[in-house]
Amino acid sequence: MVKHCIYCKCEIDQNSVVDVCARCGYAVWGEKMFQAIIENMEGARKTGSLDQGSISTASFKVADKLKYG
Numbered sequence: 001m002v003k004h005c006i007y008c009k010c011e012i013d014q015n016s017v018v019d020v021c022a023r024c025g026y027a028v029w030g031e032k033m034f035q036a037i038i039e040n041m042e043g044a045r046k047t048g049s050l051d052q053g054s055i056s057t058a059s060f061k062v063a064d065k066l067k068y069g
């Protein structure tokens with residue numbers, strides 16, 4: 001199954017932990033924060049704390065936490 005970026009609808013790696021492409025991720029969060037989000041999400045996936053359906057929602061929560069926390 002191919003995943004699409006939620007912003008620009010381009011195809012992204014189906015193994016990507018977030019539903020945005022790197023280009024949009026950088027534009028929205030900035031390169032450093034986007035990388036932090038990816039690392040955080042990959043860590044969460046490794047521990048099995050995320051299921052497929054909650055990934056994009058969780059990534060925004062992570063972004064908020066990084067921004068305001």
Ligand SMILES: [Zn+2]
Nearest residue numbers: 005008021024
């Ligand atoms: Zn995109």
